[in-house]
Amino acid sequence: MQSPQVSVILALLACTHAAVVEVGKQRIGRKTHERPYASTSSIQRQRHTKQFVYVYDMPRKFTTDVAELSPEWHSKQYDYDQVLHEHFQSSPARTEDPDQAQLFMIPVYLGRYYNWFWQQWSTTGSPWEIVKDCAPGHAPGSAECWWEKWMWAKGNTSELVREALQHVKAQHPHWAKHDGADHFMVFSYDHARCDLAKDLQLAEMGHMFSIQSYGDLTLTNVPEVPPIIQRWQENNYTWGQPRAWACFRPDADVLVPMYYDFDAEDITSPFAAKRPVSMLLRFEYKAGDGKNLVEHYGHRLRHELIELWRADPLPGSKQGLRSPEETDADMARALFCVCAPGATQDTTRFFRAILKGCIPVTFFRANDLPFARHLGVPYEDFVLNIQPDDYMQLNAKVQHILDSPKQLWHMQEALQAQQRHFVWSEGAEGGVLANIERELSIRAQSLTGVAQSVIT
Numbered sequence: 349m350q351s352p353q354v355s356v357i358l359a360l361l362a363c364t365h366a367a368v369v370e371v372g373k374q375r376i377g378r379k380t381h382e383r384p385y386a387s388t389s390s391i392q393r394q395r396h397t398k399q400f401v402y403v404y405d406m407p408r409k410f411t412t413d414v415a416e417l418s419p420e421w422h423s424k425q426y427d428y429d430q431v432l433h434e435h436f437q438s439s440p441a442r443t444e445d446p447d448q449a450q451l452f453m454i455p456v457y458l459g460r461y462y463n464w465f466w467q468q469w470s471t472t473g474s475p476w477e478i479v480k481d482c483a484p485g486h487a488p489g490s491a492e493c494w495w496e497k498w499m500w501a502k503g504n505t506s507e508l509v510r511e512a513l514q515h516v517k518a519q520h521p522h523w524a525k526h527d528g529a530d531h532f533m534v535f536s537y538d539h540a541r542c543d544l545a546k547d548l549q550l551a552e553m554g555h556m557f558s559i560q561s562y563g564d565l566t567l568t569n570v571p572e573v574p575p576i577i578q579r580w581q582e583n584n585y586t587w588g589q590p591r592a593w594a595c596f597r598p599d600a601d602v603l604v605p606m607y608y609d610f611d612a613e614d615i616t617s618p619f620a621a622k623r624p625v626s627m628l629l630r631f632e633y634k635a636g637d638g639k640n641l642v643e644h645y646g647h648r649l650r651h652e653l654i655e656l657w658r659a660d661p662l663p664g665s666k667q668g669l670r671s672p673e674e675t676d677a678d679m680a681r682a683l684f685c686v687c688a689p690g691a692t693q694d695t696t697r698f699f700r701a702i703l704k705g706c707i708p709v710t711f712f713r714a715n716d717l718p719f720a721r722h723l724g725v726p727y728e729d730f731v732l733n734i735q736p737d738d739y740m741q742l743n744a745k746v747q748h749i750l751d752s753p754k755q756l757w758h759m760q761e762a763l764q765a766q767q768r769h770f771v772w773s774e775g776a777e778g779g780v781l782a783n784i785e786r787e788l789s790i791r792a793q794s795l796t797g798v799a800q801s802v803i804t
């Protein structure tokens with residue numbers, strides 16, 4: 349028998365659950381044939397009635413102080429931890445009552461902290477040249493000295509994560525309820541937790557999930573397919589060998605594009621103007637310098653693709669590195685944009701191509717992408733993916749589509765329909781921020797589901 353209080357709680361839970369389900373059901377992809385964005389007002393209403401994310405007020409050493417650090421080299425793409433903190437502080441999804449919350453955000457500005465940390469030992473004007481306090485035998489400016497500081501940055505960033513978690517666990521009662529399963533942090537660096545929290549034991553992380561851009565299911569720089577099933581050896585996130593599932597948990601983590609400040613007005617429709625460039629390869633390959641551009645940077649594919657282009661360029665194609673501005677302008681004039689892997693399988697180039705109306709050509713293998721699994725973005729309709737081992741077929745595959753105007757048009761149409769989902773700007777209806785909230789509501793829903801089944 350239920351006491352009156354329990355009935356009220358159950359009724360509340362049921363309401364909450366239903367509201368979340370409603371939001372969660374909205375898919376943005378082809379798979380449901382729904383067009384959720386056709387009716388803005390209903391989406392806005394659903395999002396705005398739901399307050400479910402509590403944002404911890406962390407000591408300033410984790411946020412404000414870090415935001416004031418100014419690394420000489422630091423790409424804004426790593427600052428989405430700050431962008432999301434700011435967003436959730438004023439989002440209608442925020443609740444100021446932790447007892448009403450379904451999810452808890454722990455804001456720590458890890459992206460900035462990490463780059464600042466290793467650059468403390470670099471040369472002014474040349475942040476990649478690490479010259480100070482090199483260990484004996486490691487020459488100033490050498491790859492070895494750079495690597496030392498890079499590892500210090502990893503170690504110290506891990507420490508910052510550890511301190512943040514200790515603070516939350518010691519100062520607030522909420523973590524313990526679900527061993528952190530309803531808590532999240534933003535790990536805004538290339539390999540997410542595997543860069544920023546690599547020293548943490550699994551037990552310290554609990555069941556906390558992550559917002560991150562790293563969706564690689566295999567974790568390897570080696571061109572051959574690694575075994576998916578591996579013996580679990582270490583109770584930590586250290587990577588260096590293929591170690592599936594450690595850096596990205598597809599059932600829990602929320603994938604987002606790295607940050608870029610394109611507005612809705614910066615979107616170029618695939619049909620906006622003539623596209624005289626058949627295929628664009630705006631990247632280069634630096635031979636391994638021992639630093640972050642290690643031997644297999646770009647899984648070595650960049651090197652292979654450039655060699656392939658030199659030997660046999662597709663008519664109308666262009667290759668070579670240009671400034672980001674020139675690259676964006678060229679993407680708006682190209683039909684296909686080759687998005688070779690960088691430090692990870694995808695790069696922001698992939699999302700910039702989408703926004704510039706250029707069909708991305710990718711070389712993904714077992715790589716999850718933002719908003720695909722739960723919101724149903726149908727990447728297969730507007731991305732040409734080629735298995736890395738088949739890269740030699742690049743020209744043939746692109747030519748095949750060029751020879752079929754109907755197929756090309758279908759891909760461009762599908763691309764056009766999805767472009768706005770990749771705009772980060774605040775208030776972009778159906779943009780990245782709205783999609784993150786919808787993904788979070790799905791996480792909240794599954795957690796609420798678990799809690800209810802425990803109660804009954």
Ligand SMILES: *[C@@H]1O[C@H](CO)[C@@H](O)[C@H](O)[C@H]1NC(C)=O
Binds near residue numbers: 500501503504507
């Ligand atoms: C943190 O950085 C300091 C240098 O400031 C270094 O001595 C220490 O080893 C680093 N800690 C870790 C865990 O890497």
Ligand SMILES: *[C@@H]1O[C@H](CO)[C@@H](O)[C@H](O)[C@H]1NC(C)=O
Binds near residue numbers: 584585
């Ligand atoms: C984590 O794993 C690495 C290598 O796989 C091991 O060397 C290291 O000692 C482990 N760290 C901890 C804290 O267990």
